[in-house]
Amino acid sequence: MDPITTFSGKTVALPIANIDTDQITPALFTKVTVKTGLGRILFAHWRYQGDFVPKPEFPLNRPGAQGATVLVSGDNFGCGSSREHAPWALVDYGFRAIISTSFADIFRGNALKNGLLPIVVDAAAHAEALKIAEQHETVSVDLPNQTLTLPGCGSVKFPIDAFSKKCLVEGIDQLGYIMKHEQAVSAFERATNSEES
Amino acid sequence: MVAPKTLFEKIWDAHVVASEPDCPVVLYIDLHLIHEMTSPQAFSGLRARGLRVRRPDRTVATVDHIIPTLNRAQAEIPPSTAELVRQIEKNCSDFGVALHGVSSESQGIVHVIGPELGLTQPGMTIVCGDSHTSTHGAFGALAFGIGTSEVEHVLATQCLLQRRPKTFEVKVDGSLPRGVTAKDLVLAIIARLGIGGATEHVLEYRGEAVRALSMDERMTVCNMSIEAGARAGMIAPDETTFAWLRGRRFAPKSFDAFRDLKSDDGARFDRTLEIDASRLEPMITYGTNPGMGMPISGVVPAETSKQALDYMGLKAGQRMLGQSIDVVFIGSCTNSRISDLRSAASVLKGRRVKARVLVVPGSLPIKRQAEEEGLDRVFREAGCEWREPGCSMCIALNGDELAEGQYCVSTSNRNFEGRQGKGGRTLLASPLTAAASAIEGRVADARQYL
Numbered sequence: 001m002d003p004i005t006t007f008s009g010k011t012v013a014l015p016i017a018n019i020d021t022d023q024i025t026p027a028l029f030t031k032v033t034v035k036t037g038l039g040r041i042l043f044a045h046w047r048y049q050g051d052f053v054p055k056p057e058f059p060l061n062r063p064g065a066q067g068a069t070v071l072v073s074g075d076n077f078g079c080g081s082s083r084e085h086a087p088w089a090l091v092d093y094g095f096r097a098i099i100s101t102s103f104a105d106i107f108r109g110n111a112l113k114n115g116l117l118p119i120v121v122d123a124a125a126h127a128e129a130l131k132i133a134e135q136h137e138t139v140s141v142d143l144p145n146q147t148l149t150l151p152g153c154g155s156v157k158f159p160i161d162a163f164s165k166k167c168l169v170e171g172i173d174q175l176g177y178i179m180k181h182e183q184a185v186s187a188f189e190r191a192t193n194s195e196e197s
Numbered sequence: 198m199v200a201p202k203t204l205f206e207k208i209w210d211a212h213v214v215a216s217e218p219d220c221p222v223v224l225y226i227d228l229h230l231i232h233e234m235t236s237p238q239a240f241s242g243l244r245a246r247g248l249r250v251r252r253p254d255r256t257v258a259t260v261d262h263i264i265p266t267l268n269r270a271q272a273e274i275p276p277s278t279a280e281l282v283r284q285i286e287k288n289c290s291d292f293g294v295a296l297h298g299v300s301s302e303s304q305g306i307v308h309v310i311g312p313e314l315g316l317t318q319p320g321m322t323i324v325c326g327d328s329h330t331s332t333h334g335a336f337g338a339l340a341f342g343i344g345t346s347e348v349e350h351v352l353a354t355q356c357l358l359q360r361r362p363k364t365f366e367v368k369v370d371g372s373l374p375r376g377v378t379a380k381d382l383v384l385a386i387i388a389r390l391g392i393g394g395a396t397e398h399v400l401e402y403r404g405e406a407v408r409a410l411s412m413d414e415r416m417t418v419c420n421m422s423i424e425a426g427a428r429a430g431m432i433a434p435d436e437t438t439f440a441w442l443r444g445r446r447f448a449p450k451s452f453d454a455f456r457d458l459k460s461d462d463g464a465r466f467d468r469t470l471e472i473d474a475s476r477l478e479p480m481i482t483y484g485t486n487p488g489m490g491m492p493i494s495g496v497v498p499a500e501t502s503k504q505a506l507d508y509m510g511l512k513a514g515q516r517m518l519g520q521s522i523d524v525v526f527i528g529s530c531t532n533s534r535i536s537d538l539r540s541a542a543s544v545l546k547g548r549r550v551k552a553r554v555l556v557v558p559g560s561l562p563i564k565r566q567a568e569e570e571g572l573d574r575v576f577r578e579a580g581c582e583w584r585e586p587g588c589s590m591c592i593a594l595n596g597d598e599l600a601e602g603q604y605c606v607s608t609s610n611r612n613f614e615g616r617q618g619k620g621g622r623t624l625l626a627s628p629l630t631a632a633a634s635a636i637e638g639r640v641a642d643a644r645q646y647l
């Protein structure tokens with residue numbers, strides 16, 4: 001995973017609340033054994049008619065939205081199943097950040113592990129971001145300083161826990177972090193009598 | 198004096214392996230359940246790093262999501278499905294993990310077989326690459342769904358990085374009226390909280406109505422905790438729990454160690470919701486997420502979004518009772534246990550259905566038990582399809598799916614757009630409501646059949 005520090009990106013709006021992982025990556029298309037190439041199935045039921053023929057009216061299919069890397073969605077993005085195919089597909093499509101007022105827990109964790117930044121903003125900033133994204137304007141993200149800059153309306157701070165931020169900024173691998181605690185894990189197993197029998 | 202703790206806090210504190218400032222804790226996992234849909238990439242990750250499974254003895258696998266529910270010998274398995282089955286078989290054999298697979302007598306939906314085998318136990322931390330892992334909280338375990346990266350973490354280290362969630366007490370007093378089930382209770386709770394209402398929290402269901410629930414019913418309630426956005430749902434273990442577990446294949450011999458597993462008097466929860474069970478009715482959903490549910494005698498709320506109404510082909514202000522339906526699905530990790538089948542059969546006995554009805558038991562042992570009790574005959578004589586165990590039309594990955602525009606009364610847990618097949622319209626309800634609706638070919642109130 002490449003480190004994330006600052007970047008700017010074109011926006012696209014999907015102003016629907018409670019977008020669940022069955023919409024992000026319909027289960028039917030997740031019968032795969034790899035993580036790659038899933039951008040094609042992103043929002044498949046909404047994005048295509050028939051056999052992968054794009055629906056012109058779907059926001060991602062508009063000409064102006066091509067090359068967008070920041071998605072502005074409605075509240076509570078990513079609810080539903082725990083499938084990591086959702087962030088895999090969003091990242092494969094080209095998204096680097098999602099802006100919403102809230103994210104579902106499991107999705108949020110999955111996104112962060114895949115270098116996809118969930119940006120939580122308040123209702124006022126969200127309304128601005130949606131307007132901007134309707135025009136596909138460019139926003140900039142500064143992760144070390146936790147700021148999102150919206151053209152014409154300045155910067156807003158966004159929250160992120162210190163550990164997730166460090167992992168993203170320094171490209172730290174979380175499995176490696178856990179593995180550094182190997183001795184503590186073994187000690188825990190001995191202390192709780194839960195060693196392999 | 199030690200500060201009073203909640204059930205969640207007791208289990209959490211007992212599983213913290215390491216905690217550093219500004220970092221999530223390293224949490225020990227007692228039981229890791231895996232299935233074919235969310236594990237292949239995790240095993241590939243292990244191989245790429247040259248790692249082994251740290252505790253194969255605490256890892257248990259099944260095949261459930263994509264498995265055909267028609268006669269297995271004759272079922273045609275598409276290549277994508279066959280590859281998922283092949284991979285989990287190979288991964289389990291290469292890494293020494295027990296697999297209750299396609300040809301096993303204990304195969305079933307992962308959240309059904311964990312408890313059934315006695316693997317799920319009070320006080321444990323349990324994870325699975327599946328959001329309905331919350332089901333196992335019914336036994337007083339801390340159980341939650343994880344993504345595939347985390348599946349890899351647990352395979353490699355038996356640990357997870359976790360931020361401490363907040364606590365949420367759901368206190369249900371009174372008793373459920375006749376014909377109002379655990380499914381109705383949890384649908385009512387989710388309707389009250391909304392689909393994201395419990396995000397970042399662990400729910401603990403308490404109160405006399407919860408104590409009165411059987412284990413099957415408690416599993417139904419905990420199962421759907423995730424539909425309110427909760428990280429997990431749990432119920433303190435009691436004699437009901439111990440009696441249910443006693444004698445199961447992997448169950449503990451003694452339950453003494455679990456008697457203190459409850460929230461202490463005076464323990465503080467971050468939030469509380471109180472519900473009076475005696476005022477509840479059977480519930481049905483009308484929209485495209487599980488929070489969009491209402492009492493069966495009600496009307497579709499005026500504030501329902503246009504997108505949901507258009508998708509569902511419904512109008513604000515209309516009644517759901519009498520809405521014509523095409524399919525009924527009785528199954529899923531929410532409602533596929535023996536008591537669910539008995540309750541549906543009690544309504545269907547001696548009657549004929551006016552819709553396509555799939556009855557899919559949660560596991561092979563449940564299927565056998567139902568056949569011993571003659572429930573399969575009740576279903577068949579009523580005109581239902583009696584199937585092999587699996588997730589089936591809960592997620593529509595195995596060919597069991599709705600056609601575009603069809604309405605289905607389903608005992609599963611999600612009514613998202615396309616969940617049961619592209620363009621399919623799901624109405625979530627209890628097995629009783631599903632059975633009554635099957636008889637009428639319309640959404641019906643089961644209480645008239647009891």
Ligand code: SF4
Nearest residue numbers: 329529530588591592
């Ligand atoms: S029955 Fe449905 S909800 Fe349960 S594990 Fe299977 S697909 Fe998931």
